[in-house]
Amino acid sequence: DQQVKQNSPSLSVQEGRISILNCDYTNSMFDYFLWYKKYPAEGPTFLISISSIKDKNEDGRFTVFLNKSAKHLSLHIVPSQPGDSAVYFCAAIGRGGSNYKLTFGKGTLLTVNP
Amino acid sequence: DVKVTQSSRYLVKRTGEKVFLECVQDMDHENMFWYRQDPGLGLRLIYFSYDVKMKEKGDIPEGYSVSREKKERFSLILESASTNQTSMYLCASSARKGASFFGPGTRLTVL
Numbered sequence: 400d401q402q403v404k405q406n407s408p409s410l411s412v413q414e415g416r417i418s419i420l421n422c423d424y425t426n427s428m429f430d431y432f433l434w435y436k437k438y439p440a441e442g443p444t445f446l447i448s449i450s451s452i453k454d455k456n457e458d459g460r461f462t463v464f465l466n467k468s469a470k471h472l473s474l475h476i477v478p479s480q481p482g483d484s485a486v487y488f489c490a491a492i493g494r495g496g497s498n499y500k501l502t503f504g505k506g507t508l509l510t511v512n513p
Numbered sequence: 514d515v516k517v518t519q520s521s522r523y524l525v526k527r528t529g530e531k532v533f534l535e536c537v538q539d540m541d542h543e544n545m546f547w548y549r550q551d552p553g554l555g556l557r558l559i560y561f562s563y564d565v566k567m568k569e570k571g572d573i574p575e576g577y578s579v580s581r582e583k584k585e586r587f588s589l590i591l592e593s594a595s596t597n598q599t600s601m602y603l604c605a606s607s608a609r610k611g612a613s614f615f616g617p618g619t620r621l622t623v624l
Contacts (some may be wrong), residue, residue, distance in 0.1 A: 408553075412577045433612055442517070442603050442615030443556070488556065500571075501565060501613055505555035 403491050407505035412511050418476040420507050422489030425470065429491035433501070434474045436458045437486045446487075447474070450499060479511045517539070519604050525622045527578035532591040536604030542561075544607045545587035547571075549600040550618075556603065562587055594623045596609065598624050 401455045412418045420434075430451040435443035449456040449463045449472065456463050464476045476483055489504040520535035538545065544565030546561040548571075560579040568579050576598060580588045587606075591598055599622050605613040 435615075440522075440601075440618065440620065442605075442618045445612040445614060449613055499607060499609060499611075500546075500558065500561060503556040505553065 402503050403489055403504040405489055405507050408506050409425065409508040411480045412509065414481055414511055415478045418479045418483065418509055420474040420487050420509065422472045422504055423470060424491050426493060428493040431467060431492040432472050433486040433490045435490060437488060443488060464477050481511050481513050484509055484511045517604055517606055517614055519616040519619050521619050522525050522617060523620045525624065527624050528595060529538065530594050532594050534589040534602055536587045536616055537585055539585065541584065542606035542608050544551050545581065546605040546613060547589045548603045548605065550603060559589065596623050597617035599623045
């Protein structure tokens with residue numbers, strides 16, 4: 400059973416516009432969420448995270464929004480740049496038990512067109 | 514900056530061979546992880562370790578084993594490589610609870 404879902408396998412956006420990547424989760428024990436970016440043939444790079452006590456976290460062009468009641472988070476990239484083209488993974492960590500283990504979604508391929 | 518290094522970027526092995534993938538981190542992190550990434554399947558956790566000599570199975574441990582004799586080093590072992598283990602292997606480390614930092618990956622091809 401997939402606990403972290405990224406329902407859009409791909410997204411195409413024009414340079415300068417906003418990219419919105421979505422992620423849903425089912426496990427109410429998750430309390431910390433992260434986004435990673437991955438280029439081909441490289442390891443994922445940590446982008447931004449958010450704790451469940453917040454509903455928004457911003458870092459430069461990247462903002463993550465968390466809606467706990469809907470069990471939904473999104474990553475906004477504004478403005479999008481061609482160098483943002485990559486696979487984006489959403490991940491979650493839960494309270495208790497293995498609370499350092501990340502559960503990943505399957506990823507969304509973002510293409511930013513010049 | 515956190516640095517996670519993996520012993521090889523590309524590896525080609527034959528079916529039945531024993532394969533060792535090594536990972537070293539320099540940030541004194543307690544947790545270390547091995548994932549594999551396959552198209553359409555995302556990152557799947559093979560094994561992880563939260564302390565020296567401690568290990569736990571992840572979601573897909575079959576056909577793999579691990580070793581953590583020192584805090585900074587976490588090895589993944591394929592006892593008898595098979596073609597369905599052709600994949601990108603990613604090592605990561607993290608502090609107690611926080612972001613994991615990944616190595617560059619090893620692209621393993623089993624012929």
